[in-house]
Amino acid sequence: MIYFDLFLTFLKIGLFTFGGGYAMLPMIQEEVAAHSWLNQSELIDFIAVSESTPGPFAVNIATFVGTRTGGIFGGLCATFGVVLPSFVIILFVARFYQKFKSSKLVAGAMNGLKPAVVGLIGAALLSLSVTVFFPAGLNMAVFSTAQFYVSLGIFAVAVVLAFKKLHPILIILLSAVIGVIAGMIGTA
Amino acid sequence: MKRLPKTLSLFLTFLKIGLFTFGGGYAMIPLIQRETVDHKKWISDKDILDIVAIAESTPGPIAINAATFIGYRVGGFWGAMAATVGVVLPSFTIIAAISYVLAAFQNVVWIQYAFNGIRAGVLALIVKALWSMYKQSPKGIFSYLIMFGAFAVTAFLPVNVVFVILFCAAAGIVQALIIGRRDKR
Numbered sequence: 001m002i003y004f005d006l007f008l009t010f011l012k013i014g015l016f017t018f019g020g021g022y023a024m025l026p027m028i029q030e031e032v033a034a035h036s037w038l039n040q041s042e043l044i045d046f047i048a049v050s051e052s053t054p055g056p057f058a059v060n061i062a063t064f065v066g067t068r069t070g071g072i073f074g075g076l077c078a079t080f081g082v083v084l085p086s087f088v089i090i091l092f093v094a095r096f097y098q099k100f101k102s103s104k105l106v107a108g109a110m111n112g113l114k115p116a117v118v119g120l121i122g123a124a125l126l127s128l129s130v131t132v133f134f135p136a137g138l139n140m141a142v143f144s145t146a147q148f149y150v151s152l153g154i155f156a157v158a159v160v161l162a163f164k165k166l167h168p169i170l171i172i173l174l175s176a177v178i179g180v181i182a183g184m185i186g187t188a
Numbered sequence: 189m190k191r192l193p194k195t196l197s198l199f200l201t202f203l204k205i206g207l208f209t210f211g212g213g214y215a216m217i218p219l220i221q222r223e224t225v226d227h228k229k230w231i232s233d234k235d236i237l238d239i240v241a242i243a244e245s246t247p248g249p250i251a252i253n254a255a256t257f258i259g260y261r262v263g264g265f266w267g268a269m270a271a272t273v274g275v276v277l278p279s280f281t282i283i284a285a286i287s288y289v290l291a292a293f294q295n296v297v298w299i300q301y302a303f304n305g306i307r308a309g310v311l312a313l314i315v316k317a318l319w320s321m322y323k324q325s326p327k328g329i330f331s332y333l334i335m336f337g338a339f340a341v342t343a344f345l346p347v348n349v350v351f352v353i354l355f356c357a358a359a360g361i362v363q364a365l366i367i368g369r370r371d372k373r
Contacts, residue, residue, distance in 0.1 A: 012350070014247065014248050014249075015247050015248075016247060016349070016350050016353050016354075017247055017248065017249075017353075018244070018245070018246075018247055018353070019244060019250075019321065022314055022317040022318075022321075023321070024249070025314070026342060026349050027349045027350070030348070030349050041303075041307065044306075044307045044310050044311075045303050045306065045307065047310045047313070047314075048303070048306045048307075048309070048310050049283075049286060049290070050283075051210065051310075051313065052210070053210070053279070053282050053283060053286065054206060054207050054208060054209055054210055054278050054279060054282065055206055055209070055251070055275075055276070055278055055279025055280075055282070055283070056216070056249040056250070056251040056252065056275075056279065057249070058248070058249040058252075059249060059251075059252070059276050059279040059280065059283075060279050060283050063279060063280050063283040063284055063287070064283050064286070064287050067283070067284045067287040067288070068287050068291075072284060075280065075283075075284050075287075076280075079276060079280055082248075082249070083248070083249075083252050083272065083276060085247055085248055086246070086247065086248025086249065086252040086253050086256060087252065087256050087268070087272055089246050089247060089248070090242075090246060090248075090252075090253050090256040090257050090260070090268070091256065091260055091265070091268060093242060093246055093257075094256075094257055094260040094261065094268075097238075097242075100242065101238065101241070101242070104364055104365075104368060105361055105364070106245055107364060108360045108361040108362075108363060108364025108365065109245075109357040109358075109360045109361050110244070110245050110360065111326055111330070111331070111360040111363065111364060112334055112356040112357050112358070112359045112360020112361065112363070113353065113356055113357050113360060114321075114324060114325040114326060114331070115325045115326065115331040115332070115334040115335040115338070115356070116334050116335070116338040116352065116353060116356035116357075117321055117325075118318065118321045118322050118325050118335050118338075118339075119334065119335045119336060119337065119338030119339035119340075119342065120338055120339070120342055120349060120352065120353075121314065121317065121318045121321060122318060122335075122339045122343070123338070123339050123342035123343035124314070124342075125311065125314050125315065125318060126343050127343070128310075128311060128314065129311055131307075132307045132308055132311055147304065150304075150305070150308075151304070151305075151307070151308040152308070154305050154308035154309055155308040155309070155311055155312055158308065158309040158311075158312030158313070159312040159315055159316070161312075162312045162313055162315065162316040163316060163319075168210070168313050169210060171309050171312065171313065172306055172309050172310070172313075174309070175305040175306045175307075175308060175309025175310075176302035176303075176305050176306050176309075177302075177305070178305045179301050179302045179303065179304045179305015179306060179308075180298050180301045180302050180305065182301070182304070182305065183297075183298065183300070183301025183302075183304065184298075184301070
């Protein structure tokens, strides 16, 4: 049953991801691959779409994957799933707010989780980079393709601009323009 | 009946927040602050700091956590519901629409070229996110062990991410308990 599967999978994603935005990426990557809902390139493309549209990444990707695999109702199930753990847990925490704030256990868990998220995003970045730079798998032939050097160039420029705090949408736009120009030159 | 306008007001405020923040998460905090502290005066500046800390240390997207928390503080259960639905609704509607359109455009050749470029740009955005997560993370031998352990296990072994997360949280708790006991002596 696709609806239940969508709900449950995104419930799990909502329950086990700490920290906003890309902290969710490693788990989303694992789940969409395990269910063959999106391939790596489609996931990266959607990250760009999500950066260029309003709202949190988790909600955006849940809606997208849900709608693609199960129509509007699929989208609703996935989004409801990703939101539900937050909602329930925060309602609970809001009542025991002071206790939660001063809890040594919570602080201890966070000391383990924060560096873990860095490691997990690093792993996601590594595997997404392989998809972008080595689309045909890890072999040397890629070093003789123009696409490899175009991607590398865009990546280098985009990293510099990202650290200069240029808005993500502008970075995506610029990358798109360079991609189109490179594609036109390549086929001309 | 005094409840209804407040619930509605929460819904509309968070609908606006959901509609006008791109990128989500931390990008939302300044707008939440402006709307709920400066305009509506529902909560104080100090509350915002607490809310960010709580949103970080509970699972789920920061925007949802913040909306639920503020909604509950201002209007109880229904307030929480109204704020959360409000913040999710714009994303949901826009992305549901896009998911139908995107498939139609995927075969246009210059869109494919554009995405070839965009993919490299997105990697750069993730590098930036990785750096800001690193800056927020505690430093020290324990943290670096967890960081590289989580990286290596996830990147090179077929281990479920959930186990990595649970193990690291447990390790953090054990470490806190050991330090706590040592400090007592």
